[in-house]
Amino acid sequence: MNFEIILHAGLATGTILLFAAIGEIFAERAGVLNLGVEGMMLFGAMAGFSTSLATGNAWVGLLVAMIAGGVLSLAHGLVTIHFQADQVVSGLSLTFLGTGLALVLGEGLTGQNPPLIPFVTIPLLSDIPFIGPAFFTDHNVLVYVGYLFAPMAAYYIYKTRPGMHLRAVGEKPSAADTLGINVYGLRYFYTFVGGMLAGLAGATITLAVSPGWYSSQTTSGQGWIAVGLVIFAQWNPLQAAFGGYLFGFLRRFILDLQGPATLLGFANPLYVNSNYGFFLQMMPFVLTIIALVWGSRTAMRKRLGAPAALGVPYIRGERGL
Amino acid sequence: MKFPYTLKLEKRTDDVPKWLPAATAFGSVIVAFIISGIILKFIGGEPLRVLKFFFSATFGSWGVFSDTLVKATPLIMVGLACAVAFRMKLWNIGAEGQFYMGAFFSSLVVLIPIVPLNSTPKFVVIGLMIVMGMIGGAIWGFIPGYLKAKYQVNEIITTLMLNYIAIYWNNFWIFDKWSDAGFQMTPQFDKVAWLPRLSDLAKEFKAFSGITLHLGIVFGIIAAVIIWWILERSHWGYQIKLIGDNPKAARYAGLNITRNLILVMMLSGALAGLAGMSEISGVVHRLQERISSGYGFTGIIVAWLAKLNPFAVIIVSIVFGALIVAGREIQPSGLAFLLQGIILFMVISSDVLLRYKIYIVRSEKEAA
Structure with a gap:
């Protein structure tokens, strides 16, 4: 077990969660709870993979994955923003829809080898001892995009005028409306942004981090973990990035635990009986629950909370938020 | 323009x-x-041929109709589980995990075994399995219920995470302790732990030979009646609906929301657990991987399509049972x-x- 390798791999897997969670933060900040992340991710993963295969260009694949995720999210937008349907149920149906579409259209993709996102080493930065090899050496490009994207998203949400409009729409849509902010339009837009990022997260899996199409196993619940991460991160992109990387490390660390025959001088039970690995596979999900409990306690202490209008449809001219 | x-x-x-x-x-x-x-x-498919196939493969003869009902059986119970939780606006997305835990706990009766199998009457064994199955599901419903009541942890995420945990938990036991000669399943259960099937009566009624419909569907129908009674006729059901429709009013009325929240999650889990028991005891007769073909998730749709009405759940379950039967063969x-x-x-x-x-x-x- 090598800490540097764990860190390196954790950053790569964490990038998947980073994109998906920040996408969901955008949607939820606008007041739209979209539980369909898993479905949009899987659909994006399939769309990106098959496009890269067909066009021979991974970047086109990435673009199509984002469009695919975004377009799918518009179904959720239409149903919840205009028809005022329950956002929870609509999000669930989006998961079914995305999963179904991905499985139907992804038939026969298993075992294919499309071009992938290139891996690069950043000159100079990679020479920094310890940090260089883990953070800036031989990562796929999307990992570096993730480094930049999280602070940019945080800056956008907290420091810019459109970011303020975004928060206003999610906290008090009626007030935003009276100020001339287009509540419906912005909600559609950020739902779409969330879908695009979920699609990107999916393509990050199939075109970069763990290339290949393994039908529904491709995402294996990471979309749901991302939704949990949003709450843990208290709707803050930087915390979401931190949480995503943390999850990435833990995932990799858990995998590596099975390797050595002895741990701290004792016989490694995981090495002796590989079936104990099932308990390790539970860990990301157990950790998500623990993170949520921990997150909700700090949230209660600091009185931080979800956007006030999260999950509440806005109907012009009616009393409400 | x-x-x-x-x-x-x-x-x-x-x-x-x-x-x-x-x-x-x-x-x-x-x-x-x-x-x-x-x-x-x-x-590039042929929709009309698939549709025709769909009907002949699900309602075409008594044999296939029985298959449809067999698939509808767990859906009825899981659909009720979702309906009762959704009625209180509790988003129990964890019926799948509760189903697996129900299957696991009811299997303990046979696998430990809790009672000597060769000397205990069938109805006692089955009865124990029902109770254990419901306990297993209820435990798996209690956890998210408690976390929501105590820490306001979002139940959607916790129930979902618990699905994965239940499946891995189940896998450990079937791969390890109770693996049948290294296969990923336990040995077949003793016949005493099998729910009666219509085909058991084949000697008396020739028409029943090969009809695999089992007693589980009766559990489902009884459960539907009970849930209907709870929701529409009992004081508790009134509380559940009030909390679901207007939690503020319920709080002012002095209802114990925390307690109701945990109880409803446990009831919901118990119903899903019962579905798991019925599937184990009525269909697969052993604990193994993939005992559920996504029943826990389909149950959500069933409940919603039935507008949370317990009797409508039965009808919708049959339609979705047909979808599952046909879905196995449709490409x-x-x-x-x-x-x-x-x-x-x-x-x-x-x-x-x-x-x-x-x-x-x-x-x-x-x-x-």
């Missing part, structure tokens, strides 16, 4: 006509089938999933018809 006509939505002030909810639900399914057919055509395999997603979307979209009257009006020229 502006369309000459626009849709105008007007909020309903009068009561919804009695036939409308059923009509929109039915209409949603039809529209969903048509959309799926178009998608199938688009990817591509994701099609059943896709269809479910589209149906659910259509259902929730059609709800707008229940809340609004829709008129088509000549659009007015707007002053820019």
